[in-house]
Amino acid sequence: MKFDWGTGIFLFLVFFVLSMAGLVFITFQSEVNLVTPDYYPKGITYQDQIDKEARTAKLTTGLKIEQQSNSLVITFPNKYGDIDFEGNVEGEILMFFPKSYRFDKKFNIKLNSNNQQVIRTDSITWGRCILKVDWKANGLDYYQETEFMLK
Secondary structure, eight states: OOOOHHHHHHHHHHHHHHHHHHHHHHHHHSOOOOSSTTHHHHHHTHHHHHHHHHHHHTSSSOOEEEEOSSEEEEEOOSEETTEEOOSOEEEEEEEEOTTOGGGOEEEEOOOOTTSEEEEEOTTSOOEEEEEEEEEEETTEEEEEEEEEEEO
16 A cells, blocks of 8 residues: 555544544543532622621631541631620531532531530541531621631
């Protein structure tokens, strides 16, 4: 068989088409991670989120987060502005792992007598974590995000 320009161009095009088909196949096999499955509806109500963060920034003391050997301790403030805190906190805590949504954990807020939420980290994966605390106290909504390395 004689190798000429026509044969070379044909082989190049065959290689190109096979490469593109392989790329499309690999692309469809990869996982697409949005920040949250309901990303778009949450984007519409993002102004509420901004208001919560602004209200949290006005607090004299925010949340205090401590990482202990096998637990994470989140201490809520005793006072919200001029109003004394009486333990009536509702909300949830999301441990958001940017590496994959499969590692995310969600907890309802249940404070102990020291105004603390204790989360056991024995069964939680290690790595970069963003703690998203969304809570309501004295009729007002608050939100705080804290990024840390979970060990």
